[in-house]
Amino acid sequence: MAAVYAVGVGPGDPELLTRKAERILRSVDVILAPVSNPSDASVALGTIREFIDESRQEIIVHQFPMTSNQALLIPAWQGAAELIATHAEAGRSVAFITIGDPLFYSTFIYLQRLLREQWPQIPIEIIPGISSINAAAAEAALPLVEGDEKMVVIPATAGIERIKAALETYETVVLLKVKPLFGAIIQLLRTTGREQRTVFVERVGSPRQKVLTDFGEIAAHSPDYLSLLIIKSAP
Numbered sequence: 001m002a003a004v005y006a007v008g009v010g011p012g013d014p015e016l017l018t019r020k021a022e023r024i025l026r027s028v029d030v031i032l033a034p035v036s037n038p039s040d041a042s043v044a045l046g047t048i049r050e051f052i053d054e055s056r057q058e059i060i061v062h063q064f065p066m067t068s069n070q071a072l073l074i075p076a077w078q079g080a081a082e083l084i085a086t087h088a089e090a091g092r093s094v095a096f097i098t099i100g101d102p103l104f105y106s107t108f109i110y111l112q113r114l115l116r117e118q119w120p121q122i123p124i125e126i127i128p129g130i131s132s133i134n135a136a137a138a139e140a141a142l143p144l145v146e147g148d149e150k151m152v153v154i155p156a157t158a159g160i161e162r163i164k165a166a167l168e169t170y171e172t173v174v175l176l177k178v179k180p181l182f183g184a185i186i187q188l189l190r191t192t193g194r195e196q197r198t199v200f201v202e203r204v205g206s207p208r209q210k211v212l213t214d215f216g217e218i219a220a221h222s223p224d225y226l227s228l229l230i231i232k233s234a235p
Helices: 018-025 043-051 069-087 108-116 132-140 162-168 179-191 215-220
Strands: 004-008 030-035 058-063 096-097 126-128 151-154 173-174 198-202 211-213 228-233
Touching: 004 018, 018 069, 018 096, 030 043, 030 069, 030 162, 043 096, 058 069, 069 096, 108 126, 132 151, 132 162, 132 173, 132 198, 132 211, 132 228, 151 162, 162 173, 162 179, 162 198, 162 211, 162 215, 198 215
Parallel strands: 004 096, 004 126, 030 058, 030 096, 151 173
Antiparallel strands: 173 228, 198 211, 198 228
């Protein structure tokens, strides 16, 4: 029985992988990389290319649909879990790679539940990774929280009312997946006077990285899916 590793590969910069993540990735027999669309390249796989040997290791790209429809997601999760379990039970170590961290808005959370429920004998080790939030704050040189400040992380898809309530309660609000509601979020920031304390970061750690601090530029931008906003209260 071989082990299964959930490896956080960070936001996209290979130099932000931990030494442990690199060691595990070089050693495993199988690497499973997620994609949301079969025609898209895996960001996680692209991040680790220099650390793996495709002549020795088996690379599997598995689709997880970008949807909230459980009828589509559950079969994808189950199929991936079965694939991982089959290799592990055959004595082949498996690394499931994910951008950011495996336990922070990651597909691996669902796979972990299935593996522990259906294959409890398979050992699982989780290798943490740097989240896009930490990387974005570093690129913008923006402290996330200090002293007694509080921070909340919200997927923007939670809705404008929840975002508005968070802005009233927390000194730092981080919004993920901002693309679907970007226009409404920009309007909310204008009406709440947060224009001067907002940072937009897109594709952090990749060659396509964009960091915007001017609110006019932020408002005029058409965001990528992999983008976020860090919003601070008045000093």
